[in-house]
């Protein structure tokens with residue numbers, strides 16, 4: 001089992017199981033304005049996607065989901081619990097996913113991120129991802145300041161990097 005030492009405690013990464021889903025959902029719902037449903041996580045487990053959880057002293061504090069096929073990996077979810085963000089865990093999870101993808105012979109990594117998610121985009125750029133395109137109005141908008149009648153959709157930024 002791998003671990004990241006923080007100032008206080010070791011963080012361990014392991015495979016997600018169905019038994020983790022309640023705790024995963026707590027982290028997910030706290031971190032995203034539009035969270036995945038439990039059913040999506042179940043589908044990812046059934047499809048044998050690479051699903052990881054991060055634990056500190058037995059508490060689940062982050063998760064990540066990736067598919068790998070035909071020489072490509074797709075980062076589908078990368079999430080760190082709200083009280084645990086900004087301490088290196090997102091980067092650690094991402095690097096672990098990319099290492100696992102390389103082991104499965106993927107040569108390119110892809111992901112999609114909300115255009116307004118500057119924090120995640122900064123992380124992805126720092127880890128070698130470049131923007132390769134945009135999907136206009138792909139996500140439901142989470143901006144409460146949008147006036148009624150204006151588009152309530154937000155662009156997805158498509159990013160990729162060679163592995």
Ligand SMILES: CC(C)(COP(=O)(O)OP(=O)(O)OC[C@H]1O[C@@H](n2cnc3c(N)ncnc32)[C@H](O)[C@@H]1OP(=O)(O)O)[C@@H](O)C(=O)NCCC(=O)NCCS
Pocket residue numbers: 031032078079080081084085086087088089090091092112113114117118119120122123126
């Ligand atoms: C995006 C997310 C996964 C990053 O994980 P994290 O553990 O908070 O990030 P890290 O501590 O590993 O930081 C990695 C890099 O992210 C960027 N970053 C992190 N927090 C940031 C902040 N508050 N503002 C700006 N950039 C930030 C920085 O580039 C940082 O690198 P640096 O520390 O060298 O400056 C996490 O914030 C999260 O789960 N957010 C909610 C869910 C989400 O948006 N997921 C991504 C969907 S595509």
